[in-house]
Amino acid sequence: MDAKTYAQQAFDKAGTVGQVYWVACGGSVIDLYPAHCLVEQHSPSMESGIYTAAEFTALPPARLGEHSVVVTCSHSGGTRETVEACQLAAERGATVLAMTNNAGSRIDNGQWPCWIYQWEDATPQLEKPAGFTIVFAAELMRLQDGYQGEEALVRGIGQLDGIIAAAKPRVEAELGPRFVELCQSHDFLYILGSGPTFSQTYGFAICSLMEMQWQNCSYINSAEYFHGPFECTEEGVFYFLQKTGGATRHIDERAEDFLKTHTGDLMVLDSLDYGMDAVDADVRTYLDPIFFYEMNVSLRGVRGKAFDHSPEYRRYMGKVEY
Amino acid sequence: MDAKTYAQQAFDKAGTVGQVYWVACGGSVIDLYPAHCLVEQHSPSMESGIYTAAEFTALPPARLGEHSVVVTCSHSGGTRETVEACQLAAERGATVLAMTNNAGSRIDNGQWPCWIYQWEDATPQLEKPAGFTIVFAAELMRLQDGYQGEEALVRGIGQLDGIIAAAKPRVEAELGPRFVELCQSHDFLYILGSGPTFSQTYGFAICSLMEMQWQNCSYINSAEYFHGPFECTEEGVFYFLQKTGGATRHIDERAEDFLKTHTGDLMVLDSLDYGMDAVDADVRTYLDPIFFYEMNVSLRGVRGKAFDHSPEYRRYMGKVEY
Numbered sequence: 284m285d286a287k288t289y290a291q292q293a294f295d296k297a298g299t300v301g302q303v304y305w306v307a308c309g310g311s312v313i314d315l316y317p318a319h320c321l322v323e324q325h326s327p328s329m330e331s332g333i334y335t336a337a338e339f340t341a342l343p344p345a346r347l348g349e350h351s352v353v354v355t356c357s358h359s360g361g362t363r364e365t366v367e368a369c370q371l372a373a374e375r376g377a378t379v380l381a382m383t384n385n386a387g388s389r390i391d392n393g394q395w396p397c398w399i400y401q402w403e404d405a406t407p408q409l410e411k412p413a414g415f416t417i418v419f420a421a422e423l424m425r426l427q428d429g430y431q432g433e434e435a436l437v438r439g440i441g442q443l444d445g446i447i448a449a450a451k452p453r454v455e456a457e458l459g460p461r462f463v464e465l466c467q468s469h470d471f472l473y474i475l476g477s478g479p480t481f482s483q484t485y486g487f488a489i490c491s492l493m494e495m496q497w498q499n500c501s502y503i504n505s506a507e508y509f510h511g512p513f514e515c516t517e518e519g520v521f522y523f524l525q526k527t528g529g530a531t532r533h534i535d536e537r538a539e540d541f542l543k544t545h546t547g548d549l550m551v552l553d554s555l556d557y558g559m560d561a562v563d564a565d566v567r568t569y570l571d572p573i574f575f576y577e578m579n580v581s582l583r584g585v586r587g588k589a590f591d592h593s594p595e596y597r598r599y600m601g602k603v604e605y
Numbered sequence: 606m607d608a609k610t611y612a613q614q615a616f617d618k619a620g621t622v623g624q625v626y627w628v629a630c631g632g633s634v635i636d637l638y639p640a641h642c643l644v645e646q647h648s649p650s651m652e653s654g655i656y657t658a659a660e661f662t663a664l665p666p667a668r669l670g671e672h673s674v675v676v677t678c679s680h681s682g683g684t685r686e687t688v689e690a691c692q693l694a695a696e697r698g699a700t701v702l703a704m705t706n707n708a709g710s711r712i713d714n715g716q717w718p719c720w721i722y723q724w725e726d727a728t729p730q731l732e733k734p735a736g737f738t739i740v741f742a743a744e745l746m747r748l749q750d751g752y753q754g755e756e757a758l759v760r761g762i763g764q765l766d767g768i769i770a771a772a773k774p775r776v777e778a779e780l781g782p783r784f785v786e787l788c789q790s791h792d793f794l795y796i797l798g799s800g801p802t803f804s805q806t807y808g809f810a811i812c813s814l815m816e817m818q819w820q821n822c823s824y825i826n827s828a829e830y831f832h833g834p835f836e837c838t839e840e841g842v843f844y845f846l847q848k849t850g851g852a853t854r855h856i857d858e859r860a861e862d863f864l865k866t867h868t869g870d871l872m873v874l875d876s877l878d879y880g881m882d883a884v885d886a887d888v889r890t891y892l893d894p895i896f897f898y899e900m901n902v903s904l905r906g907v908r909g910k911a912f913d914h915s916p917e918y919r920r921y922m923g924k925v926e927y
Contacts, residue, residue, distance in 0.1 A: 302652075308828070308829065308832040309829055309832025309833045310832070310833065320664065323654070323664075323666050323667070324664050324665070324666060324667055325667050326667050326668070327667050327668060328668075330624075330652040330668070332645070335826055335828040335829050335832075336828070337799075337828035337853070337856050338799065338800060338826075338828050338853060338856070341800065341852050341853045341855075341856065342642065342645075342646050342800060342852055342853065342890070343646070344645050344646060345645070345646055345647050345648050345649050346648070346649060346650075346652070362832075364828070470792055470793065471792065471793045471821055473821075477659075477660065478660060478663065478664060488823070489825075489829065489832070489833035489834050490833045493833050493834045493836060493837045494832075494833035494834070494836045494837075495836070497836055497837050497839075498837075499793055499795075499823070499837055499842070500823065501810070501821070501822065501823035501824070502823070503811075504657055504660075506630070506657040506658070506659040506660050506686070507630065507631055507657050507811065509630075509922075509927055510630040510631025510632070510657075510684075510811070510816075511631045511632065511811035511812045511815050511816035512811050512815045512816070513921055513922075513927070514815060514816045514817070514819055514919060514920060514921055514922060515815045515816075515819050515820075515821055516921075517819075520821070530663050530664055531659070531660060531663045531664065533663075534659050534660070534663065537927070540927075541927050545921075568664070597836060598836060599835055599836055599838075599867075600831075600835075600836060605831055605835070605859070605862075605863050
């Protein structure tokens with residue numbers, strides 16, 4: 284069943300949709316952020332909210348109810364907080380759609396529809412959670428609001444596979460060595476980004492670097508950089524800017540201009556230099572996060588090889604009690 | 606004019622309020638977060654959204670319009686992004702309420718109501734933006750939804766002044782020296798918190814430490830800690846946990862249990878140990894951020910003295926072009 288069919292099913296069950304809530308943890312909630320932004324910025328009738336699952340359950344929105352659609356994701360299918368969030372949403376009468384890579388797991392238990400996705404290198408972006416939820420959101424808005432941007436989004440997501448395949452070896456070759464060198468010479472870095480891409484700024488930090496490389500780092504929204512964080516900028520502090528080709532590009536550029544003249548240890552990954560210029564400007568804002576996710580994967584891979592630290596290796600996750 | 610009168614005025618102008626949007630930058634947007642959470646979790650009829658101002662203007666919510674109330678804050682009154690956000694909101698027909706410490710500044714220009722607040726040590730919390738906006742939000746919900754929690758909130762905010770005055774010297778004496786020592790022996794720290802208090806986790810990082818102490822650090826939502834960041838935890842990595850007495854305390858406790866057994870360099874500031882236990886449990890969730898803000902001020906002050914780095918000193922902000 285594809286994203287449009289799931290959207291039709293959710294629309295039929297919820298009747299008028301008042302709220303769309305996106306709920307998951309870590310890398311999974313990050314993947315839902317572009318779809319959240321799309322609804323937020325394009326639906327005249329639906330509210331959109333995004334939550335880390337434990338907070339959603341501890342402090343649920345008052346409007347969670349029968350006109351709410353709650354989209355969740357647990358890659359392993361066993362994330363306790365996410366399953367609990369699904370249960371709460373279902374108890375409140377909301378329409379739940381769960382997603383997982385693991386058929387038959389705890390979240391795929393028959394209590395709500397569950398979309399099982401593949402997660403292979405060759406899996407098209409349309410069939411992974413970020414692309415799928417963008418189409419789901421667009422279709423929900425088409426059904427309820429007459430939204431007309433869906434075709435451009437689907438076309439753009441279709442372009443991503445080729446763009447990413449071409450960009451990966453280039454980013455690995457052109458940015459990889461310096462990234463490794465700067466990681467070797469610094470204990471710590473700041474990652475900057477803005478707009479929907481900020482989800483992957485956070486993702487580069489908490490998933491690719493903290494989790495998979497034990498690399499200490501922080502993440503800053505470029506729009507907040509001049510409101511405190513820039514006072515830390517000086518020679519010797521390492522910054523990595525994810526420069527979007529989307530609607531908040533001017534925000535990233537303002538940070539870049541300052542960084543360029545205040546630290547030598549700046550790296551910039553501009554999506555427009557790596558193929559995203561081919562994507563319709565109207566939808567690029569929402570698709571850049573998918574591009575940046577894949578570049579995060581590339582860069583952690585290059586770093587992992589240089590540091591002899593496989594991105595697959597964990598010391599705690601799934602190994603010890605917590 | 607007090608918060609309730611401003612709320613009545615906004616309610617009269619907007620008619621039915623569909624959305625409350627909280628918009629500012631850095632420390633100012635942080636102060637609006639508890640009120641955002643309050644509406645989010647208690648209003649059956651109003652959506653609530655919070656934005657850093659440049660993103661609000663670049664990617665405004667589709668529902669921004671005549672039934673929206675937009676609350677903004679610029680401490681200096683000159684924050685370009687925040688003034689632009691006010692202008693956009695006003696153009697869309699929204700009801701704008703601005704707040705500033707600086708009467709007659711760019712944001713206090715007669716285009717929208719502007720509440721001028723004091724920002725002295727002796728200013729009661731009810732008359733500072735975080736306390737004011739909580740009451741504003743509660744009154745808006747009372748008018749539209751018949752919300753009944755306002756009295757408890759006002760009583761709790763009234764208690765804060767005494768609690769904070771008593772806590773400050775204790776936190777400075779009991780936590781200050783070790784905080785200084787750990788800052789001296791580490792280039793970097795992680796700050797953890799959850800729920801409405803997460804705003805002050807972020808605030809401790811970007812305002813008190815990055816901006817005012819040039820101390821590199823990162824901020825992690827306790828609810829996300831086990832979904833990536835905890836793989837960085839090991840002996841020698843410095844963590845500071847803001848342990849809330851509110852509804853997400855169990856989330857902080859889970860992180861604390863792991864941290865206690867995996868690093869010796871952990872500091873915990875538990876609001877319940879410093880007087881917040883006297884506040885009604887129902888409202889503590891929303892008032893803990895105000896408590897933690899004031900403790901952030903205390904700790905940066907202690908650090909500033911030890912490092913001979915006044916929290917008032919800036920090298921860039923207001924000094925160079927950006």
